[in-house]
Amino acid sequence: MKKLSREFYDRDTTVVAQELLGKLLVRQAGGVERIGRIVEVEAYLGEHDLAAHSSKGLTARTKTMFGPPGHAYVYFIYGMYFCMNVVTEGEGHASAVLLRALEPVKNVAGRTQGPGLLCRALDIDRRLNGHDLLSDDFHLADPETAGRITIVKRPRIGVDYAKHWARRRLRFYLKGNPFVSRP
DNA sequence: TGCACGATGAAC
DNA sequence: TTCATCGTGCAC
Numbered sequence: 001m002k003k004l005s006r007e008f009y010d011r012d013t014t015v016v017a018q019e020l021l022g023k024l025l026v027r028q029a030g031g032v033e034r035i036g037r038i039v040e041v042e043a044y045l046g047e048h049d050l051a052a053h054s055s056k057g058l059t060a061r062t063k064t065m066f067g068p069p070g071h072a073y074v075y076f077i078y079g080m081y082f083c084m085n086v087v088t089e090g091e092g093h094a095s096a097v098l099l100r101a102l103e104p105v106k107n108v109a110g111r112t113q114g115p116g117l118l119c120r121a122l123d124i125d126r127r128l129n130g131h132d133l134l135s136d137d138f139h140l141a142d143p144e145t146a147g148r149i150t151i152v153k154r155p156r157i158g159v160d161y162a163k164h165w166a167r168r169r170l171r172f173y174l175k176g177n178p179f180v181s182r183p
Numbered sequence: 184t185g186c187a188c189g190a191t192g193a194a195c
Numbered sequence: 196t197t198c199a200t201c202g203t204g205c206a207c
Contacts, residue, residue, distance in 0.1 A: 042190070051190070053203095061203060078191050079200030085190085098190060116191045158190055 001026075004133070004140045009069035013088045013095040017043040018151055018172050020086065020097060020140070024105065028137040029123040036102030036112055036122060037143070040173035040180045042156045044085070046095040051162035054094035064130045065094045072138065074119070074129040081116030082125050086133060086140070100157075100171070103179040114181040150175040157182060 001024065009016060020038050027034045044052035044065075053075070054065045064073040065087060073085040073096050085096035102112040102121075110121040119125065124138075133139050153169040160166050173180045 044190075053190075056204070059204075075190085076202060077189060079189095079202075081191050083190060100190090114192065156190070161189090 001141045001143060004070075004142060006068075006070045006134060009086060009088050009133070010090060011088070013043045013045055013097060014170065016086070016088045017041045017097045017170070020099075021151060021172060021174055022143065022146065022149055024141045024143050025099065025102060025118075025122065026139050026141055027122040027124060032107050034108055034122050035106040036108055036118065037105050038099060038101075038140075039103050039177045040099075040101035040171070042098040042100055043170040043172070044096050044098065045170070046089075046093050049095075049162070050165045051156060051159035052094070052096075054096075058094075062094065065096050067091055067130070070133045072124075072128050072131045072133055074124060074126060074131075076126060077116070082119040083115040084119050084124050084128075101173070101179050101181045103177065113179050 020041050023038050025036050047054050054062045058066050068091045069088050071087045073087050074082055085098045087096050089095050100115050102118045108121050112118040112121045131138050152173050152175045154171045156171045
C-alpha cells in the first residue's frame with residue numbers, strides 16, 4: 001500500500017480523477033485507522049469551470065484550490081455536511097477532484113455513498129482543509145491489487161446552475177459498484 | 184449589514 | 196418535493 005506521490009496529483013485533472021477510482025483513502029484519527037476505496041469522483045476544472053468554487057476567484061474559501069497539488073480542500077455545505085476534494089495540477093490552476101463515494105475497507109462505520117456521508121464516516125471536517133495528503137494521518141494510497149475496472153462517465157450532480165459546464169461528463173464511477181451514490 | 188442559496192441527505 | 200441548517204459571496 002503505497003502513498004500517492006505529489007506528481008500523481010500534479011497532472012491533468014480529468015486524468016487524475018479517473019485514476020483515483022480504486023485508490024484508497026486512509027484517515028487516522030483517535031488512534032483508529034479508517035480506510036475506504038474510492039468508487040466515485042467528480043472533476044472540477046479550474047476558474048473557467050462555472051461549477052467549481054474557484055470560478056468565484058481567489059477568496060478565503062477557495063484559497064486551498066488555488067494552492068499546490070496533493071492537498072485536501074474540505075468545505076462545509078448546506079449547514080450540515082462536509083465535502084472533501086483533492087487539489088490537482090500546479091499552484092494557481094485552482095482545480096480539484098471531489099470524492100463522492102467510498103467502498104468500506106477497514107474500520108468504517110456508517111454509510112459512505114455520497115460526499116457528505118463519506119466525510120462523516122471517516123471523521124473528515126474543516127480542520128483538514130489545506131491538509132497535506134502526503135501526511136501519515138490523512139492520505140491516499142495505491143492498493144497495488146489492480147483488477148480490471150470499467151469507468152462510467154456522467155454529468156456532475158447538483159450543478160445545473162453552471163450553464164454548459166453542467167452538461168459535461170466529469171463525474172466518474174466504477175461500473176456496477178454497489179457503493180456509488182447515484183448509479 | 185442583510186440575505187439568497189448551495190459540489191447534501193433524508194423524510195414524506 | 197420539502198426541509199434541516201449555516202457559511203459564503205454579493206447586493207445594498
